[in-house]
Structure formats: structure tokens, C-alpha cells
Amino acid sequence: MSPALADPQAFDRQLAEAAQRFGTPAYVYATDTVAERLAHLRAHLGRWFAISFAVKSNPNPALLRWMGDRLDYLDISSGGEFALSREAGWEPGRISFTGPAKQERELRPAIEGGLGELVLESLREAELADAIAARAGHVQPVLIRIAPARVPKGFGDQMAGRPSPFGVDAEDAARILPQIAALPNLRIIGLHIYSGTQCLKPDAICENWRIFMQVFSETCAALDLRPEKLIFGAGLGIPYHPGETELDLTAITAEIGADLDAFRADPRFADTRLVLELGRYLVGPAGWFVTRVVSVKESRGSRIAICDGGLNANLAASGNFGMVLRRNYVMHRVGGDQGGARPEEKQDISGPLCTSIDKLAGGVTLPRLEVGDLVAIHACGAYGPSASPLYFISHPHPREVLIEGEGMRDATRIPAL
Numbered sequence: 037m038s039p040a041l042a043d044p045q046a047f048d049r050q051l052a053e054a055a056q057r058f059g060t061p062a063y064v065y066a067t068d069t070v071a072e073r074l075a076h077l078r079a080h081l082g083r084w085f086a087i088s089f090a091v092k093s094n095p096n097p098a099l100l101r102w103m104g105d106r107l108d109y110l111d112i113s114s115g116g117e118f119a120l121s122r123e124a125g126w127e128p129g130r131i132s133f134t135g136p137a138k139q140e141r142e143l144r145p146a147i148e149g150g151l152g153e154l155v156l157e158s159l160r161e162a163e164l165a166d167a168i169a170a171r172a173g174h175v176q177p178v179l180i181r182i183a184p185a186r187v188p189k190g191f192g193d194q195m196a197g198r199p200s201p202f203g204v205d206a207e208d209a210a211r212i213l214p215q216i217a218a219l220p221n222l223r224i225i226g227l228h229i230y231s232g233t234q235c236l237k238p239d240a241i242c243e244n245w246r247i248f249m250q251v252f253s254e255t256c257a258a259l260d261l262r263p264e265k266l267i268f269g270a271g272l273g274i275p276y277h278p279g280e281t282e283l284d285l286t287a288i289t290a291e292i293g294a295d296l297d298a299f300r301a302d303p304r305f306a307d308t309r310l311v312l313e314l315g316r317y318l319v320g321p322a323g324w325f326v327t328r329v330v331s332v333k334e335s336r337g338s339r340i341a342i343c344d345g346g347l348n349a350n351l352a353a354s355g356n357f358g359m360v361l362r363r364n365y366v367m368h369r370v371g372g373d374q375g376g377a378r379p380e381e382k383q384d385i386s387g388p389l390c391t392s393i394d395k396l397a398g399g400v401t402l403p404r405l406e407v408g409d410l411v412a413i414h415a416c417g418a419y420g421p422s423a424s425p426l427y428f429i430s431h432p433h434p435r436e437v438l439i440e441g442e443g444m445r446d447a448t449r450i451p452a453l
């Protein structure tokens with residue numbers, strides 16, 4: 037069981053130690069929780085799928101290195117992520133490369149460096165990659181990203197089913213794919229779809245995967261392709277806010293298992309590796325953002341705890357990362373209510389920036405916060421430091437701490453200001 041759930045008081049002591057030793061604000065990642073989530077994923081979906089981790093969700097080098105012999109593949113979305121993954125010990129052959137605006141300067145090192153699969157998102161990119169592969173003297177394996185015409189309701193972020201910069205629209209595939217197939221230095225080995233993310237509804241995820249299977253079947257038939265690989269952009273969501281519940285993987289397998297079995301039974305897919313590509317599901321719940329109360333203000337009937345890390349260090353928890361209505365993340369005071377000495381009350385929590393959008397909580401019920409206290413915000417292991425405006429108002433960058441069992445170490449990627 038995740039260390040935070042198994043013994044919350046012991047875990048709070050670890051969070052306090054991390055803050056004491058390495059400073060705040062800090063992201064604290066627990067590898068035991070990632071391991072537990074990976075095991076859960078494999079137990080439910082491993083019969084059909086290998087797992088690919090989307091580096092964009094958390095490119096921390098120590099975490100990527102830890103994943104090296106635990107996960108099957110990495111998906112990167114920039115030349116920078118290629119370099120980070122290679123430095124973390126990943127073989128290039130286990131890496132795929134997505135992204136809608138890939139450029140020569142990042143494609144060349146990846147292709148020359150032995151990239152496993154390039155996920156093509158346009159004809160422009162295919163022609164560029166073909167020329168680079170020709171100069172490198174090899175044939176580059178590619179997957180083609182398709183943007184389906186429809187995405188079911190229930191996804192927090194939608195990348196297809198409407199005008200979108202991502203991939204080849206399914207309606208245009210018949211025109212564009214043969215042109216890609218004709219390029220001599222690329223070899224199409226499969227297809228890729230990532231059309232929606234942050235979904236907590238099993239039936240919407242299953243419906244989406246059924247759309248994928250239909251698109252894959254039709255497209256492979258049209259290309260007369262027996263694919264080596266088909267990537268299912270998983271879309272698995274995680275609970276961030278009070279009242280949200282963990283996605284039920286049992287419900288997903290119960291609903292989609294027979295369809296996946298039937299899909300696999302098609303002779304065209306007999307040798308195909310199906311891959312689930314995801315980020316937040318694995319690492320999101322394995323990260324806590326720990327920030328220290330610097331000042332407390334009573335303001336016109338509200339108590340406001342002002343902390344050393346806010347929007348600058350954690351854009352997502354401030355509600356400014358694609359959220360329409362700001363809602364509090366789940367959070368707690370490290371150390372609890374101290375045996376009743378800190379009775380719970382409604383408070384606001386803000387960060388150190390001079391802007392009213394720098395808010396980590398509005399009207400949250402927590403033990404009464406005082407200067408020096410630590411607040412831990414949950415579900416912060418994905419889209420953390422790398423998705424935050426770290427330079428805004430030039431405060432120190434957040435630390436990153438890796439907890440492995442009883443041990444912890446500084447795993448900060450981004451240098452201090």
C-alpha cells in the first residue's frame with residue numbers, strides 16, 4: 037500500500053524531514069506509490085497492453101532512471117526530453133517521439149541517435165524525417181498519429197473530435213497516409229492515437245478505446261498493414277479534488293476485455309504489440325507539493341495563510357492549468373491537528389506572488405494554520421515544476437525529493453535561481 041495511506045503519520049514525518057533537509061517549496065515523489073500503481077495497472081490491463089510513460093508528465097531524471105527496468109517504453113515530446121531520457125539510461129530503441137511541431141534540430145539527433153519510433157503528426161514532418169533518415173543512411177520506423185473524428189464526453193482535455201493541431205485527422209487519412217507510405221526512408225510500423233486525457237469515467241474510456249480499435253482496423257486495412265505496434269493514448273485520469281474517486285480499472289476490464297480479445301484475434305493483429313501511453317495515472321498520486329506558511333493574515337473575516345510556493349511553483353494546483361472553475365486540490369496540514377490543539381477551520385491559502393490568481397485554496401477546512409506550518413497538496417506528481425512558470429517573480433525554484441522506501445534524496449532537476 038502507498039506509504040501515505042499505509043501510515044499517514046509516518047509519511048508526514050517523512051514530508052517534514054524532506055522540507056527540513058531540502059527546503060520548501062518542494063515536490064516529494066514516493067517511488068513505492070509509483071510501483072504500486074504500475075503493479076495495479078499491469079494486474080488489470082497487462083494481459084493486453086505494454087506500458088509507455090509520457091515523459092512530459094514528469095521528466096525528473098531520478099524518476100526516469102528509476103523507471104528504466106520497470107516500464108516498457110518512454111514517449112517523449114521534444115529534443116530536450118530525448119536528451120533527458122538518454123541521460124537517465126534509456127535505450128533509444130525503447131523511446132517514441134510525439135509532438136505536433138517537431139523541427140529539424142530535434143528530429144536529427146533523435147533519428148541519428150537510434151530513436152525507436154517517430155510518431156508522425158503530419159506530411160510535413162514525414163517529409164522532413166524522410167530527408168534526415170536518408171542522410172543518416174537508415175530507414176526510420178514510424179507510427180502515424182490519427183486524430184479520430186469523435187471523442188466521448190468525460191475527458192478533461194480533448195485533443196481530437198474537433199479542429200486540433202494533433203496528428204492526421206481521420207477524415208484525411210486516406211489522402212495523406214499513402215503519401216507517407218511512399219517515402220523510401222520511413223517504414224510505417226503502426227499507429228498512435230491520443231485523443232483525450234484526465235477521464236475518470238470507465239464507460240467513456242472504453243467507448244474511446246472502441247473508437248481507437250475501429251480507426252486502427254480501418255486504417256490498417258486501407259494500408260494493408262500488419263502493425264508491429266498500436267498505441268492507445270490511455271486517457272486514464274486521477275482524482276485531484278475532494279469528492280472525486282479513483283478510476284475503477286476492474287470496471288474498465290469488465291467492459292472492454294471481450295472487445296480487446298476480439299481485436300487481438302484478428303489475424304492482422306496477431307503479432308501486434310498494444311501499448312498504453314500515459315503519464316499522470318502512474319506518477320500523479322505519487323507526488324506531494326509541500327509549501328511552508330510564511331505569513332498569516334486575518335482579512336475582513338477570512339484567515340489567509342500565505343506560503344512560500346504558489347502558482348509560480350505549482351500552476352496546476354493554483355487552478356490555472358486548463359481548469360475552467362478553480363477548485364481546491366486535496367491537501368492536509370503536515371502533522372495534522374496536533375491532538376486537537378489546532379482545531380479545524382475554513383481558511384484560504386495563497387502563494388508568494390503579487391497577483392490575486394496566486395491562490396492554492398479557497399475556504400479549505402484544515403487545522404488552523406500558523407507561520408512555519410507545512411501544507412502538503414496531494415496528486416502533484418505530474419505536470420509539476422515543468423508545467424509551472426518558475427521564473428515568474430524570481431522566487432527560488434522548488435526542490436524535488438525522491439523517497440525510496442525509508443530513504444530520501446535530493447532529486448532536484450531545475451537549478452536554483
Ligand SMILES: Cc1ncc(COP(=O)(O)O)c(C=O)c1O
Pocket residue numbers: 090093111134195230233234269270271272313314315316317418
Ligand atoms: C500525446 C500524449 N501522450 C501522453 C500524454 C499524457 O497524458 P496523461 O498524463 O494525462 O496520461 C499526453 C497528454 O497531454 C499527450 O498529449
